[in-house]
Amino acid sequence: MIRKKSRREESLDHAELARLLPAPGDPHLSLDRHLLLEEHLMNEIQHTAPAPAPSRRAARRVLLIGVPVTAAALAGAFAFTALTGSGGSGPAAATPAPVEAPVVRIEPGSTAQLASTVERIAAAASARKTPEPGPGQYIYIKSEVSYLAVSHTDADESKAWVQPLHIREVWNSPDGKQGWLDEPGYKPKGGITLDSDVENSLNGPSYDYLKTLSTDPDALLKKIYKETKGQGNSPDQEAFATVGDLLREQLAPAKLNAALYRAAAKIPGVVLVEHAKDAAGREGIALARVDQQSGDRTEWIFDPKTYAYLGSRAVQVKQADGIKPGTVLECTAVLERAVVDAQKQRPGAQGTGA
Template sequence: MIRKKPRREESPDYAELARLLPAPGDPHLSLDRHLLLEEHLMNEFRSTAPAPASSRRPARRVLLIGVPVTAAALAGAFAFTALTNSAGGDPAVATPPPVEAPVVRIEPGSTAQLASTVEHIAAAASARETPEPGPGQYIYIKSKVSYVTVSHTDKDDSKAWVQPLHIREVWSSPDGKQGWLDEPGYQPKGGSTLDSDVEPSWGAASYDYLKTLPTDPDALLKRIYKETKGQGNSPDQQAFTTVGDLLNEEIAPAKLNAALYRAAAKIPGVVVVEHAQDAAGREGIALAHVDQRSGDRTEWIFDRGTYTYLGSRAVQVKQADGVKPGTVINWTAVLERAVVDAQKQRPGAQGTRA
């Protein structure tokens, strides 16, 4: 019987072929090329798939580093575009065109006044009366916001693009199961549902969930690190981000609010920035932390006199993938917090302001 050699043995000398062929390139896509690829993929997705469910909060900015165009790279670009498409792919939503991101002077941060500043903020939070939502009621948050966007076809990759400043209103039930989002230009007319059966967690916190958390800063921070392990660009950055997410679109019990600030002060790298401005133009003092991987600094801004939380700002402090230092890539201002008696109801005679 004649045995055939395995197919591998019959093939040419692969090592010799590899030597004769030119070395593979190492393409590095500019930010502009990434954005164009993402936009194309999103257009393909819109034509073949139903609109994704709205998220409770806008996706955080992800910095795209230049990589070879592989299937994995394209999949990542697609995911990023889908997440940042606030209108949910609804062709009926006339999304405003993006604008060039503002550029500000970068003020150095310092730890010199960190302890005293945090104590002022925590003490003010403890003393402030916070309404507790009851059954059937909703937490209402009204903000002015602007987030980085990829929905453009500009050819100049030296510029960063963001949404124009606009109003965003969120209603959420105490258990986090029912909610509504109204963000004209980025959601369908009249808004969209935030109803969810997801179990409450740090990534999908509810008032009822927050009430179960420890109010000892050390225990609270330990739990944050444990339950967000493996997320974000680093454990410290993720811990800071987790606390920050609770400041923008949630109402927390006063003691927990104070504990969150004191816990944040224990995160390595947190500094005080003496002068910062929220999206409504209000000046304040900020607690800040730099994401060493993406090069942007997240700032939580507080009123200098009352130490009330005003809003947040993300400023690029290190050149990264075409985004120059000083560029404001995310900007928020909390205009109103209240407890109201029904979904879509705005504060008035029946609402209780926070």
Template sequence: MIRTPWRRREEPLDHAELRRLLPAPGDPELSSDRLRGLEEHLMTEIRNRTPDTAPDTAPNPLAGPPPAGAPAGDRASRPGRRSGRRPVLVGVAAALALAAAGVAALAGGPGGSGGSENPGRVAAPPAGAVPAPVVQVVRGSTAALAGAVADISGAAARAELPEPGPGQFLYIRSEVSGLVSWEGSDGKNRSYVDKIHPREVWMSPDGAKGWLLEPHGKGTGRDGITLDDPEGGERTLNSPSHAYLKTLPTDPSLLLEKIYDETRGMGNGPDQQAFGTIGDLLREQVVPPKLAAGLYRAAARIPGVVLVDDSVDAAGRHGIAIARTDESDGSRTEWIFDRETFAYLGERTVQTRDAEGIRAGTVRGHTAVTGRAVVDALKQRPAGSAPGGDRAGAPAAPSAGT
């Protein structure tokens, strides 16, 4: 490679003389309306184009898909909402490129709101997205919460769950759908969700090796992506492994104390963060039975947690739900359980009030766990499981322990 040698300047540069010779710099200024429009368009482009990553976390291989209500632009390409090791950042170059795209759109370019042709036309939603369903918001109550939690935790403690041996992998299959916010060419935000699609995760007990297959998800590709962690990062509540979960206390008081301590300063307040952390642990894991029971009892002690009489998972299964509303945006996350067996079915997030352009009753997303097993190799499926890209018909109810 030919390099230009560094040369020492023989004479000092006269900056004052240089300023006198050069023309005065311009002083461009945008109107406040145009500046606001550029800022709004830039944020919309970032939400719609950035690979899925939660704003306050990096991907977590075992915490599972993002909470059902997380916008698609906030979800991680690797499982998990708050935790993990490799945050996806929007670099300066990417931000400048998006800003340029925003200027072009506002100036009347393709898809922009400034064009005179079809001024009221609504831009097409992202590929694979459908209008978000809207449901009647069922009020929650604490009246029957204690009894329901006792039944749920009791079933979890009695569950017979698969235990991985040396060289084996945990396998979790789900049906998932998440929120996609989209701004039309008329400037109005509309809520769409991904079509419900399968998601499969393989993970070694120590969390060092894994694979994610979600052909219809964003950032995973048709063949999936690796979840390997060759650096062997430290395991925490926000970056757990099956082996790590087995080291946690099962007493609800000790669990809750640990959760509040380790998540201090994260999320939208300590109570909401504690509830979300427990949900992450339960969603896409094989949780030891006694720990699962302790987590449910711990969740019931978090202020604001209620019981909802009816909720529906992504597979269409109805059940009761342990729920909590995030007061910052009005979204209520519901953990859904079978009415008879008290097995964990999945999760749903519903908007409880109009906020951030999302109307009350909008289902921001939902999941359904359709299988948990132990397999002998990465990408291997248990007997009778459907191929990765196809749905396997009516899902079997998951084990009661999770």
């Protein structure tokens, strides 16, 4: 005898399922609900425990890469990006709206004059007098910066959006355990603490740690490759990025600076770019390398006469993430590098607690 399946045991077709199940809700949030969730998110961010010093990758890849958004949502998405990870407890200032990323001519890179130029940069670094921070003092770095906000909007996929150029000031104790960051518009008003008990390494070096590093370029490069193994897009790119991060918001002994430049020149893919411009508009020459995965070229820019480090720039050189070649994804300029007597004090205001 063949047993006939009951209706309950038979599979239901799509039409019948649609008839039996309740109609799906509208997934679109109302504006009020969206604002409520956004307010809750911002409160959660601002009331977290103080964050340690920002990671070395403070730039483009931490941000909203490749995320298409509507133009109307751009400012809100940017505000979220700028505030995430901030450790301040004060109210956040209004985040400036992002601007369209500049597009420049891609300058060719070459190894023809690389070795001789690096020697001149290293020699100038060795001869340059650098201040020696003592106990209770702070290393002060003032920069002008702009980083990528979003790669494009769904209204116009040909444009990338970046932060407007703005000032960023950092104070760090020589041992790296105490610090402060002030970045109006991108961190809570008054700034955030960078105090940290994290052990020093190449990923977050203090001045005291840098003093322990070898000034032999080969030994230094070997250590960099060893300590950054498995990080980044490739060993060579990570080694180059690590050296660059040591130049940006840190003070290093003169001989170590020279060794870092000589070590960088030994990394495969590093080239010399004859014309580059930092965030302050200063013209210079650059040591550069293309990240083969992301398609952008990081440039460390030096004064063509004094060979002093000026700042950095990242330029897209091949299409990737919807970003067209020539787009300037980030740009920095070191405006001041000094030793001061107190946290939040600025050069020229010694003893005033400015």
